[in-house]
Amino acid sequence: MPSIPAGSTLSTLASFRRLLPYVRTAIPPLAGGLLSALGASLAALAIPHVLQYVVDGPLTRGVATRDWTGLAWSVVLVLAFGLAEVGLVALRRNLVMYPGTRVEHAMRMAMFRHLQDLPAAFHDRWPGGQLLSRVMGDLGTLRRWLVFGLLQLVLNVCTIAVGVGVLVATAGWLGLVYLAGALPVVVIVYRFSRRYRVISRRSQDQSGDLANTVEESVHGIRVLKAFGRGHDALHSFTGQADTLRRTELHKASVDARLMAALTLIPELTLGVCLVLGVWLAGTGQVTVGELVLFFATTAVVNGPVVDLGMSLSMTINARSAVDRYFEVMETAPDLTDPERPAALPAGRRGDVALRNVSFAYPDADRRARVLEGVDLDLPAGTTTALVGLTGSGKSTLAMLVPRIYDVTGGEVLLDGVDVRDLTREDLRRHVAVAFEDPTLFSASVRENVLLGVPESGPDAVDEAERTRRMHEALEVAQASFVHDLPEGVETRIGEEGLSLSGGQRQRLALARAIAARPRVLVLDDPLSALDVTTEEAVTHRLADVLRGTTTLVIAHRPSTVALADRVAVLEGGRITAVGPHSELLATSAHYRHVISSLEEDYVSHDHPGSSAAPAAPAGEEVSA
Numbered sequence: 001m002p003s004i005p006a007g008s009t010l011s012t013l014a015s016f017r018r019l020l021p022y023v024r025t026a027i028p029p030l031a032g033g034l035l036s037a038l039g040a041s042l043a044a045l046a047i048p049h050v051l052q053y054v055v056d057g058p059l060t061r062g063v064a065t066r067d068w069t070g071l072a073w074s075v076v077l078v079l080a081f082g083l084a085e086v087g088l089v090a091l092r093r094n095l096v097m098y099p100g101t102r103v104e105h106a107m108r109m110a111m112f113r114h115l116q117d118l119p120a121a122f123h124d125r126w127p128g129g130q131l132l133s134r135v136m137g138d139l140g141t142l143r144r145w146l147v148f149g150l151l152q153l154v155l156n157v158c159t160i161a162v163g164v165g166v167l168v169a170t171a172g173w174l175g176l177v178y179l180a181g182a183l184p185v186v187v188i189v190y191r192f193s194r195r196y197r198v199i200s201r202r203s204q205d206q207s208g209d210l211a212n213t214v215e216e217s218v219h220g221i222r223v224l225k226a227f228g229r230g231h232d233a234l235h236s237f238t239g240q241a242d243t244l245r246r247t248e249l250h251k252a253s254v255d256a257r258l259m260a261a262l263t264l265i266p267e268l269t270l271g272v273c274l275v276l277g278v279w280l281a282g283t284g285q286v287t288v289g290e291l292v293l294f295f296a297t298t299a300v301v302n303g304p305v306v307d308l309g310m311s312l313s314m315t316i317n318a319r320s321a322v323d324r325y326f327e328v329m330e331t332a333p334d335l336t337d338p339e340r341p342a343a344l345p346a347g348r349r350g351d352v353a354l355r356n357v358s359f360a361y362p363d364a365d366r367r368a369r370v371l372e373g374v375d376l377d378l379p380a381g382t383t384t385a386l387v388g389l390t391g392s393g394k395s396t397l398a399m400l401v402p403r404i405y406d407v408t409g410g411e412v413l414l415d416g417v418d419v420r421d422l423t424r425e426d427l428r429r430h431v432a433v434a435f436e437d438p439t440l441f442s443a444s445v446r447e448n449v450l451l452g453v454p455e456s457g458p459d460a461v462d463e464a465e466r467t468r469r470m471h472e473a474l475e476v477a478q479a480s481f482v483h484d485l486p487e488g489v490e491t492r493i494g495e496e497g498l499s500l501s502g503g504q505r506q507r508l509a510l511a512r513a514i515a516a517r518p519r520v521l522v523l524d525d526p527l528s529a530l531d532v533t534t535e536e537a538v539t540h541r542l543a544d545v546l547r548g549t550t551t552l553v554i555a556h557r558p559s560t561v562a563l564a565d566r567v568a569v570l571e572g573g574r575i576t577a578v579g580p581h582s583e584l585l586a587t588s589a590h591y592r593h594v595i596s597s598l599e600e601d602y603v604s605h606d607h608p609g610s611s612a613a614p615a616a617p618a619g620e621e622v623s624a
């Protein structure tokens with residue numbers, strides 16, 4: 001499990017206070033809902049008073065005087081209070097329903113936005129399932145608490161307070177005896193809260209882990225099937241599901257013990273009160289009507305005492321949900337826009353320069369730098385292939401240009417401006433990326449390809465131009481297969497393009513980068529899944545399109561090197577040589593070594609039986 005914070009040291013009140021910005025607009029309707037609920041409770045508490053009046057008044061006198069008017073009025077009053085209770089409960093439901101869903105929606109949107117702003121290092125560390133369970137499950141828990149648990153908690157406490165006040169005022173000692181029953185309740189509730197909080201947090205974390213396992217298994221279903229590991233995945237899932245089940249059972253048993261105590265203690269107290277009450281009435285210290293009022297009121301109060309358990313557990317679950325939500329929200333997005341963003345100079349066309357760049361992954365040892373003192377110029381309009389042995393840091397270097405990660409030291413300049421001084425929007429507009437492992441979204445081919453073409457804003461591109469760009473990009477990327485899809489470019493492709501082949505997905509990702517018409521194109525081995533013929537066709541067309549665009553292409557295959565004007569060699573975290581392919585072959589032993597290992601990989605893994613000849617730039621001979 002990565003270093004995800006567990007639990008919070010904040011008090012419950014301080015923890016909930018963080019909700020204020022989201023619930024502010026919901027406070028008036030929620031308060032209205034609370035008042036309606038309190039009104040309903042008061043109406044319920046008023047009914048015993050009418051009963052006392054009936055017993056001590058009309059019932060006693062009416063039998064002797066046959067005056068039933070008072071009794072009739074009492075019946076009308078009981079009916080009126082009953083109807084008021086029902087009406088106020090309905091009003092409460094209506095008042096709280098919409099604000100609750102609004103708060104949930106706003107918090108969900110805020111979290112999603114925040115997740116987009118969080119650095120790639122955060123997503124390296126946090127499993128998707130944990131985030132999913134926070135965005136979905138925890139916010140659902142919080143909504144239910146806001147519209148039900150919170151109101152219920154306040155309502156229960158108020159009803160109990162008013163009810164106990166009425167009991168003490170009605171029957172003095174008898175009321176105090178009832179109140180004494182609250183002492184063990186307070187101790188039990190305190191101990192329960194401490195215990196339940198730990199279990200509640202554990203259960204929510206375990207739900208997140210389980211969601212993560214489902215996500216990983218579904219995502220990697222092909223690998224699991226290919227290696228016949230479905231059974232192992234099921235085994236691991238069953239283990240986690242069992243652990244969660246045990247935690248839930250533990251939670252339920254702690255909850256049930258509280259419920260039992262909250263049911264038993266008031267009943268026992270009531271038994272003592274009954275004996276005492278009968279004696280008090282027998283000795284004339286209270287009237288029969290007062291005794292009826294007392295016990296009818298305890299009947300109203302006992303319900304909220306029992307419900308207190310449920311509203312408390314809902315509150316504790318909600319508190320864990322709030323903690324889990326803010327653990328994500330309070331993670332600072334370190335890839336932020338500068339306060340005073342710089343503008344790219346007009347008339348320049350994408351010079352990229354890396355100056356004394358060093359980089360270490362956030363969780364790695366600071367001394368274990370992947371890059372150290374990298375200096376590299378990518379002149380505007382040129383194509384540079386980046387080569388190096390596996391693990392030498394090529395992808396890492398490429399990710400520094402679009403600020404997927406920020407440099408640890410040094411600077412990356414785009415047309416002389418540090419990329420950290422640009423807004424991310426500006427940067428994304430000018431730098432497009434295609435990765436080896438392309439992600440496509442559950443959307444149409446058109447939407448996927450045009451992802452980087454702005455629809456609105458100062459650089460908005462009109463619909464006709466968007467369509468033109470899409471067709472051009474699809475043609476360059478040799479992705480004409482989209483026209484054979486059931487609805488052509490309007491066909492929705494599955495999550496991450498799972499319904500397409502690896503090569504088809506790569507070509508769409510490449511088309512997406514091309515359609516964005518960036519100043520700078522970063523291609524991380526974007527042709528690796530293509531067959532020889534398609535690769536040659538794409539390479540040929542790409543060379544035309546790349547003219548005028550500054551391109552950094554990570555080469556895992558000799559053929560990709562063929563695209564480049566120059567080659568940069570990454571070795572031991574540094575750029576050790578830059579120059580045309582032929583020059584490097586003559587001067588750099590390491591380059592020859594890298595190229596020969598690329599050729600070996602190419603022939604033995606990718607294209608057995610083929611030679612590396614097409615890979616070499618025209619007129620060059622590749623040799624180790």
Ligand SMILES: Nc1ncnc2c1ncn2[C@@H]1O[C@H](COP(=O)(O)OP(=O)(O)OP(=O)(O)O)[C@@H](O)[C@H]1O
Nearest residue numbers: 124361364370388389390391392393394395396397
């Ligand atoms: N997210 C990450 N967190 C920590 N270390 C990482 C991360 N990604 C890569 N690394 C490490 O950084 C080093 C460079 O990785 P990188 O992917 O940049 O190499 P590469 O040259 O592109 O490799 P390949 O040719 O195999 O794709 C490797 O040692 C790798 O283990």
